[in-house]
Amino acid sequence: MSAPPSSAAPIRFCFDYVSPYAYLAWTQIHALAERHGRRVVPVPVVFGAILDARGQRGPAEIPAKRVYLFKDCVRLAHGFGVPLVPPPSHPFNPLLALRASSLPLSDEARRALVGQLFAAAWGGGGGVAGPDEVAQAADAAGLDGEQVVRDAGAAEIKALLRRQTDEALDAGAFGVPTMLVGDELFWGVDSLPHLDRFLEGRDPVTAEMLARWASLPASAARRGAGG
Amino acid sequence: MSAPPSSAAPIRFCFDYVSPYAYLAWTQIHALAERHGRRVVPVPVVFGAILDARGQRGPAEIPAKRVYLFKDCVRLAHGFGVPLVPPPSHPFNPLLALRASSLPLSDEARRALVGQLFAAAWGGGGGVAGPDEVAQAADAAGLDGEQVVRDAGAAEIKALLRRQTDEALDAGAFGVPTMLVGDELFWGVDSLPHLDRFLEGRDPVTAEMLARWASLPASAARRGAGG
Numbered sequence: 001m002s003a004p005p006s007s008a009a010p011i012r013f014c015f016d017y018v019s020p021y022a023y024l025a026w027t028q029i030h031a032l033a034e035r036h037g038r039r040v041v042p043v044p045v046v047f048g049a050i051l052d053a054r055g056q057r058g059p060a061e062i063p064a065k066r067v068y069l070f071k072d073c074v075r076l077a078h079g080f081g082v083p084l085v086p087p088p089s090h091p092f093n094p095l096l097a098l099r100a101s102s103l104p105l106s107d108e109a110r111r112a113l114v115g116q117l118f119a120a121a122w123g124g125g126g127g128v129a130g131p132d133e134v135a136q137a138a139d140a141a142g143l144d145g146e147q148v149v150r151d152a153g154a155a156e157i158k159a160l161l162r163r164q165t166d167e168a169l170d171a172g173a174f175g176v177p178t179m180l181v182g183d184e185l186f187w188g189v190d191s192l193p194h195l196d197r198f199l200e201g202r203d204p205v206t207a208e209m210l211a212r213w214a215s216l217p218a219s220a221a222r223r224g225a226g227g
Numbered sequence: 228m229s230a231p232p233s234s235a236a237p238i239r240f241c242f243d244y245v246s247p248y249a250y251l252a253w254t255q256i257h258a259l260a261e262r263h264g265r266r267v268v269p270v271p272v273v274f275g276a277i278l279d280a281r282g283q284r285g286p287a288e289i290p291a292k293r294v295y296l297f298k299d300c301v302r303l304a305h306g307f308g309v310p311l312v313p314p315p316s317h318p319f320n321p322l323l324a325l326r327a328s329s330l331p332l333s334d335e336a337r338r339a340l341v342g343q344l345f346a347a348a349w350g351g352g353g354g355v356a357g358p359d360e361v362a363q364a365a366d367a368a369g370l371d372g373e374q375v376v377r378d379a380g381a382a383e384i385k386a387l388l389r390r391q392t393d394e395a396l397d398a399g400a401f402g403v404p405t406m407l408v409g410d411e412l413f414w415g416v417d418s419l420p421h422l423d424r425f426l427e428g429r430d431p432v433t434a435e436m437l438a439r440w441a442s443l444p445a446s447a448a449r450r451g452a453g454g
Contacts, residue, residue: 048449054289058449062281064401068414070440071432075421078431086439089446129446174291187295190417194302204305205298212313213297219316219356222275222285 010039011195012180014168015114016047017094020073020084023122024189025177026114027082032192036199038181039107042114044098045165047176054174060091076189085124092129095161097121099152100134102160105143112141113148237266238422239407241395242341243274244321247300247311250349251416252404253341254309259419263426265408266334269341271325272392274403281401287318303416312351319356322388324348326379327361329387332370339368340375 011033015022033040051058060066070086077084097117105113116137121128128134134152135145151157168178172185179186179195186195197203238260242249260267278285287293297313304311324344332340343364348355355361361379362372378384395405399412406413406422413422424430 051449054291055284056289057283061449062283062401064281064399067437067441068399068401068412071437072414072418072421074432074436075424075430079420086443089444091445091447091449093447172291172295174289174295185295187299191299193306194299197302203302205301209301210294210298214294216313217316218318220318220320222278222288222318 008036008038009182010041012041012043014043014045014164014173014176014178014180016045016176017097017117017121017128018047018091019176020070020122021076021189022177023118024073024076024080024082024084025179025192026118027080028189028192029179030111032196032199035196038199040111042101042110043164043168044101044114044161045168045173045176045178046095046098046161049162049165050169050173050175053169056174058091083123085122087121087125087127087129089127089129092127094128096131096134096149096152097128097137099157099161100138100148102157102164103148103151109141109143113138113143116141235263235265236409237268239268239270241270241272241391241400241403241405241407243272243403244324244344244348244355245274245318246403247297247349248303248416249404250345251300251303251307251309251311252406252419253345254307255416255419256404256406257338259423259426262423265426267338269328269337270391270395271328271341271388272395272400272403272405273322273325273388276389276392277396277400277402280396283401285318310350312349314348314352314354314356316354316356319354321348321355323358323361323376323379324355324364326384326388327365327375329384329391330375330378336368336370340365340370343368 011029013026013029015026029040047058059069073084101110101114101117117128117134119125120133120137126133126136128137131149135149137145138148139145171180175187177188179191181195181198184198186198194203238256240253240256242253244250256267274285286296301311328337328341328344344355344361346352347360347364353360353363355364358376362376364372365375366372398407402414404415406418408422408425411425413425421430
């Protein structure tokens with residue numbers, strides 16, 4: 001197989017540090033993208049705002065689900081051969097880390113910074129909830145940590161993070177990680193094999209199937225199901 | 228490897244016909260169970276009641292998610308090599324089919340009936356929303372379809388389905404399919420490889436990890452996150 005042309009659509013990787021699934025997907029997405037000659041564009045987004053926009057509760061907000069999902073992440077991490085260690089607190093406020101990751105940076109610097117922040121959040125580091133932790137991760141990525149934290153507080157960076165979140169919503173995102181290739185959306189670690197097949201041109205989904213599903217009538221509705 | 232003793236805990240497979248993920252898991256669970264010398268006990272439950280109890284919206288009730296999840300199921304079905312065709316309507320009322328599947332039956336008859344009902348719902352059949360469809364599936368399973376539909380309307384069968392749902396909730400279920408082995412819960416098609424490793428005695432989750440996660444403080448909460 002020949003690599004796709006360099007003009008091939010990149011993989012926009014929409015993430016929030018608060019999600020261990022986003023961390024797990026981050027550990028896999030680069031190898032996947034390289035197999036297909038695609039660029040990965042990390043897109044920090046605010047998961048809480050996405051949940052709000054979709055009227056959803058977060059996975060860890062359902063008490064019965066919270067412990068199970070942690071186990072699920074441990075099992076996935078074990079399968080990938082990567083560490084999965086909870087941060088000092090969870091949920092935590094990811095906004096500073098997300099803003100820092102939205103600063104104007106080279107592809108290489110952004111990938112290094114996001115990698116260090118994910119490792120600090122879920123790879124056994126000290127978390128990313130405070131300015132010291134974010135600065136330390138930025139230092140480890142070869143940047144000036146203090147400067148990064150200062151720049152991340154700028155009004156235009158806050159606005160940029162909001163815009164990135166809105167754009168992910170416009171693209172149909174309802175969770176993280178979301179991987180966008182052109183108009184096609186993939187959600188979650190479990191979708192990585194599906195993304196892989198899509199990029200190989202072997203996606204089994206057809207327009208006919210989608211049309212049939214889209215036009216399917218409902219014959220029952222749950223009481224209290226809301227919108 | 229020797230097979231576990233026949234006294235080994237069965238795999239309780241909690242499902243609702245309304246869920247294509249439950250159908251997909253059903254197509255895989257028997258081979259998995261046989262590899263480990265385990266019995267599969269099908270447990271019909273009402274998914275809507277589980278969502279209500281957990282204060283969750285259903286996956287197909289989030290408009291942005293509905294089409295995506297269908298694609299996800301098509302992709303999973305393709306990977307498994309099984310058909311995935313939407314029923315005539317969705318969501319539909321699954322209660323009659325769930326009650327029929329809760330009747331006192333031999334293991335073999337129940338497996339045949341559940342298999343026929345799942346095939347009618349998601350394998351290209353005519354659906355399971357009405358008495359004619361349920362009777363037809365029961366006939367195909369070698370039962371007396373008219374009798375099955377009549378018996379399924381009995382008050383004690385309705386109560387049994389409610390009790391099965393309550394027991395799944397007591398066991399921690401928050402969705403379908405849920406696979407229970409003793410006290411251990413696995414949720415979703417994507418957990419089948421994790422269940423497989425668990426039954427092999429190779430589950431990487433440890434009590435220490437769970438204790439750390441359980442005692443983790445929150446340092447932020449989402450506005451409007453509810454409960």
